[in-house]
Amino acid sequence: MTTDVAEPVEAVAIAPAADPGFLQRYGGTIEYILIPGAALVGALGVFGIFVAMFGKNPLDLYFYMYQGAFGTWFSWQNTLTRAAPLILTALCTALPAQLGMVIIGGEGALLIGALSATSAALMLQWASPLAVQLAMACAGMAGGGLWIMLSGGLRQYRGVNETISSLLLVYIALAILNHLVEGPMRDPASLNKPSTREIGAANMIGSIPGTDIHWGLVFGIIAAIASYILIYHTVFGFAARVAGGNIRAAKIVGLGVGKLILTICFLAGASAGLAGMVEVAAVQGRTNANLAAGYGFTGILVAFLARQNPLAVIPVAILLGGISASGGLLQRRLDLPDASVLVLQGIIFLFVLASDALYGRIGFLKGKS
Amino acid sequence: MADGSIGLWTVPLAVFGGAIRVSTPFLFVSLGECITERSGRINLGLEGTLVMGAMSAYGISYLTGSPWLGVLAAGVTGALLGALHAGICSLPRVNDVAVGIALMLFGTGLAFFLGKPLIEPTAARLPAIDFGWWSDIPQLRAALQINVLFLIGVVLAPILYWAFRTTRWGLLIRTAGESSDAARAMGHSVLLIRLRATMVGGFLAGIGGSFLSLFYPGSWNEGLSSGQGITAVALVIFARWDPMLCLWASLAFGGAAALGPALQSVGVTSGYHLFNAAPYILTLAIMIITCSPKRTLTGAPAELSITR
Numbered sequence: 177m178t179t180d181v182a183e184p185v186e187a188v189a190i191a192p193a194a195d196p197g198f199l200q201r202y203g204g205t206i207e208y209i210l211i212p213g214a215a216l217v218g219a220l221g222v223f224g225i226f227v228a229m230f231g232k233n234p235l236d237l238y239f240y241m242y243q244g245a246f247g248t249w250f251s252w253q254n255t256l257t258r259a260a261p262l263i264l265t266a267l268c269t270a271l272p273a274q275l276g277m278v279i280i281g282g283e284g285a286l287l288i289g290a291l292s293a294t295s296a297a298l299m300l301q302w303a304s305p306l307a308v309q310l311a312m313a314c315a316g317m318a319g320g321g322l323w324i325m326l327s328g329g330l331r332q333y334r335g336v337n338e339t340i341s342s343l344l345l346v347y348i349a350l351a352i353l354n355h356l357v358e359g360p361m362r363d364p365a366s367l368n369k370p371s372t373r374e375i376g377a378a379n380m381i382g383s384i385p386g387t388d389i390h391w392g393l394v395f396g397i398i399a400a401i402a403s404y405i406l407i408y409h410t411v412f413g414f415a416a417r418v419a420g421g422n423i424r425a426a427k428i429v430g431l432g433v434g435k436l437i438l439t440i441c442f443l444a445g446a447s448a449g450l451a452g453m454v455e456v457a458a459v460q461g462r463t464n465a466n467l468a469a470g471y472g473f474t475g476i477l478v479a480f481l482a483r484q485n486p487l488a489v490i491p492v493a494i495l496l497g498g499i500s501a502s503g504g505l506l507q508r509r510l511d512l513p514d515a516s517v518l519v520l521q522g523i524i525f526l527f528v529l530a531s532d533a534l535y536g537r538i539g540f541l542k543g544k545s
Numbered sequence: 546m547a548d549g550s551i552g553l554w555t556v557p558l559a560v561f562g563g564a565i566r567v568s569t570p571f572l573f574v575s576l577g578e579c580i581t582e583r584s585g586r587i588n589l590g591l592e593g594t595l596v597m598g599a600m601s602a603y604g605i606s607y608l609t610g611s612p613w614l615g616v617l618a619a620g621v622t623g624a625l626l627g628a629l630h631a632g633i634c635s636l637p638r639v640n641d642v643a644v645g646i647a648l649m650l651f652g653t654g655l656a657f658f659l660g661k662p663l664i665e666p667t668a669a670r671l672p673a674i675d676f677g678w679w680s681d682i683p684q685l686r687a688a689l690q691i692n693v694l695f696l697i698g699v700v701l702a703p704i705l706y707w708a709f710r711t712t713r714w715g716l717l718i719r720t721a722g723e724s725s726d727a728a729r730a731m732g733h734s735v736l737l738i739r740l741r742a743t744m745v746g747g748f749l750a751g752i753g754g755s756f757l758s759l760f761y762p763g764s765w766n767e768g769l770s771s772g773q774g775i776t777a778v779a780l781v782i783f784a785r786w787d788p789m790l791c792l793w794a795s796l797a798f799g800g801a802a803a804l805g806p807a808l809q810s811v812g813v814t815s816g817y818h819l820f821n822a823a824p825y826i827l828t829l830a831i832m833i834i835t836c837s838p839k840r841t842l843t844g845a846p847a848e849l850s851i852t853r
């Protein structure tokens with residue numbers, strides 16, 4: 177009797193080449209695109225109603241959002257320039273998520289990375305530009321990495337919740353930045369806007385030839401692809417996913433969970449730290465309070481919308497970079513406050529999380545398992 | 546003493562005054578979060594609720610001229626945001642920590658959006674009760690200008706402590722937080738209990754926000770709350786989900802937060818930003834000392850995802 181029942185079940189599992197094969201193979205992927213996509217459309221709809229309440233035409237809104245984000249070559253460049261730090265800060269949330277950790281302190285790692293990179297550049301003024309840039313990248317990554325590793329270590333060795341500790345570290349990082357920028361590292365010439373000295377025009381990383389997009393975008397894409405390979409195609413990544421799926425199983429098979437947590441958190445923070453370095457070396461040229469522009473917080477949204485997949489982070493970051501790029505146009509043409517981008521991001525975030533309930537429930541995709 | 550110069554005594558006095566003045570938002574948010582977490586759910590979005598509460602209180606107070614209506618509006622706004630949190634969390638497979646993060650971003654964004662026209666005008670502020678009339682020292686008198694909301698919060702803490710232990714509602718909330726199966730077996734809807742607990746939590750957090758915009762600092766701007774909400778959420782954890790400990794911890798935090806401005810008032814300006822970060826550093830330090838990887842925290846509601 178038991179074998180009779182077991183037999184056909186196995187047959188179905190082994191032979192997916194039958195009719196519903198396409199959905200079996202790609203149903204999951206379709207779901208991962210369809211559901212967040214629907215959440216995005218729903219959020220845009222609600223945002224349209226929201227601005228309609230303030231007497232603005234939602235169709236104008238969508239038109240200007242498209243114009244400001246992807247309408248012209250100029251807006252594409254703006255979008256991609258904003259996407260660069262978003263890819264990197266999103267990885268700061270997406271990498272620890274593989275271990276089941278919720279890290280939301282990318283903003284702090286970005287600020288510390290920027291400070292470290294600026295310090296390195298100011299100390300190495302005599303060196304060649306390439307050496308300075310390399311030193312900046314290393315310092316930024318080390319600074320940001322250690323900052324998030326602190327959260328990971330506290331979680332592993334002291335049981336401190338990493339979500340709260342990483343967010344508290346954002347405010348501490350901001351205080352350190354303000355303290356150094358207004359005190360020991362202040363450039364006496366910066367009167368209205370306290371800043372550090374400039375790293376020097378020669379040391380700036382330039383733009384991709386033929387565009388106004390800086391090289392940070394390339395750094396971000398490389399980091400995302402490297403993270404993807406690390407997580408899905410290496411033994412280390414496999415171990416991390418095992419630990420994220422079932423921490424007890426990971427301990428039983430002898431995985432060094434502590435080492436995994438510290439390494440992943442370091443890489444996550446290094447990524448956000450690199451975002452800080454890029455913002456200094458490609459945009460600002462110095463460190464000041466302008467760096468706390470919220471890229472770290474938008475990065476959290478990017479990571480969740482990409483379902484913590486490092487590769488999916490790239491298109492999602494471009495999309496959200498576009499939304500923030502369109503903010504200026506919305507302000508000028510529709511007279512909406514600059515915070516409207518924040519409202520839209522918040523609505524998207526809520527829709528994306530609520531859409532988590534839909535997975536595995538869409539009728540025509542049921543064939544997948 | 547005659548000319549009111551009391552030298553370095555200004556600092557402890559200002560810290561004492563700050564403990565009373567600055568602690569009120571911490572107190573309300575932590576008491577609210579205490580109720581929510583006791584029901585087995587964590588709402589990290591109270592940072593956003595705090596800012597929304599501050600904005601709506603200021604707006605309503607400006608429009609109606611009555612600060613108390615503003616306080617009420619802040620509470621209602623907070624309760625609505627709490628309902629949003631609970632509503633999304635009651636969907637299957639939705640993570641309450643993530644929803645909290647989303648609400649934090651949504652609440653602050655919405656408050657900045659709606660509050661843009663409120664930065665210029667001045668709204669009617671909450672009155673203070675003068676407890677320092679017997680003193681000649683202006684600093685002491687300033688420190689003893691105590692707001693009614695603070696007194697309400699101080700009274701609320703023991704009431705909540707008592708309510709958790711003895712009332713039917715307190716027991717229901719704790720049952721939902723300790724074992725949702727037990728609450729279900731008793732015939733109660735866990736989702737409904739948590740919805741109400743989150744709404745009450747949001748109501749209190751909103752009132753905490755109204756204190757920020759209507760009493761101290763007493764104006765609306767976008768830098769009004771920087772992490773006070775999230776600090777208060779962390780505070781609940783090391784207050785062991787005990788309303789009375791929330792009260793003492795809030796007072797300690799208020800004192801720590803007043804250290805920066807107090808030192809600045811006596812001329813110590815270097816390290817001003819670092820002293821302003823004192824509450825966050827203190828939170829982190831206390832969490833490091835009191836948490837342990839080996840055991841779950843005593844008093845932690847068993848259903849709470851964040852301590853598992």
